[in-house]
Amino acid sequence: MTLPARALSVVVCGAGPASEVGQLVKLALERGWTVQVVSTPAALGFLDTTAIEAQTGSPVRSQYRNPGEPRSRPADAIIVAPATYNTINKWAQGISDTYALGVLAEATGLSVPIVVLPFVNSALAARAPFRRSVEELRREGVRILLGPGGVEPHEPHTGGELITSYPWHLAFNEVEQPGAAADFAEVVDHKRAFGASG
Numbered sequence: 001m002t003l004p005a006r007a008l009s010v011v012v013c014g015a016g017p018a019s020e021v022g023q024l025v026k027l028a029l030e031r032g033w034t035v036q037v038v039s040t041p042a043a044l045g046f047l048d049t050t051a052i053e054a055q056t057g058s059p060v061r062s063q064y065r066n067p068g069e070p071r072s073r074p075a076d077a078i079i080v081a082p083a084t085y086n087t088i089n090k091w092a093q094g095i096s097d098t099y100a101l102g103v104l105a106e107a108t109g110l111s112v113p114i115v116v117l118p119f120v121n122s123a124l125a126a127r128a129p130f131r132r133s134v135e136e137l138r139r140e141g142v143r144i145l146l147g148p149g150g151v152e153p154h155e156p157h158t159g160g161e162l163i164t165s166y167p168w169h170l171a172f173n174e175v176e177q178p179g180a181a182a183d184f185a186e187v188v189d190h191k192r193a194f195g196a197s198g
């Protein structure tokens, strides 16, 4: 019997690497996942939705469905990439004012594996609200690949030069092999300390 393909949702936020999300979709499709791309409203301006829909065979979702329309398949895992300052902060605060944040809010509560690959400059990453958000999401079991083994915040106004070297593979490896990224030990410790499940 053939096992059904695992379902990966990719939540894309409004930052430069969003234009290259097809690279992550390709990696996942090659490894046998089905892929659904969820876009924040801001990310839509960066994306070639027609190309992504052709690649995945599914519509790019940025809004809640209308009553009576079919639900998307529940995700077995979620990657948030590129993850913005805005979405990370709102998600940690429990705000759900976009479809993407609604997906993340519920998946966090359900302990669906979620891997986050931020794309944030060093000025924003140094802000106390952002550091608190990262800490709080990690306590809830979200794997945030920020710092050693993940992405380092970049100098302000240099993001455009880093789009082509954005390390999509780190997020995908972490989904396939939990613990592949260096900070995972820290996440496990948080989960033990704070009793998060999943």
Ligand SMILES: Cc1cc2nc3c(=O)[nH]c(=O)nc-3n(C[C@H](O)[C@H](O)[C@H](O)COP(=O)(O)O)c2cc1C
Pocket (backbone or CB within 6 Å): 012, 013, 014, 015, 016, 040, 041, 042, 043, 083, 084, 085, 086, 087, 088, 098, 119, 120, 121, 159
């Ligand atoms: C060209 C451009 C590049 C941007 N790059 C980033 C970025 O690298 N990181 C970031 O956090 N926000 C970046 N922003 C700002 C976000 O798009 C903005 O905060 C937006 O509200 C994010 O919404 P979202 O989190 O719902 O996607 C950029 C905006 C533009 C127009």
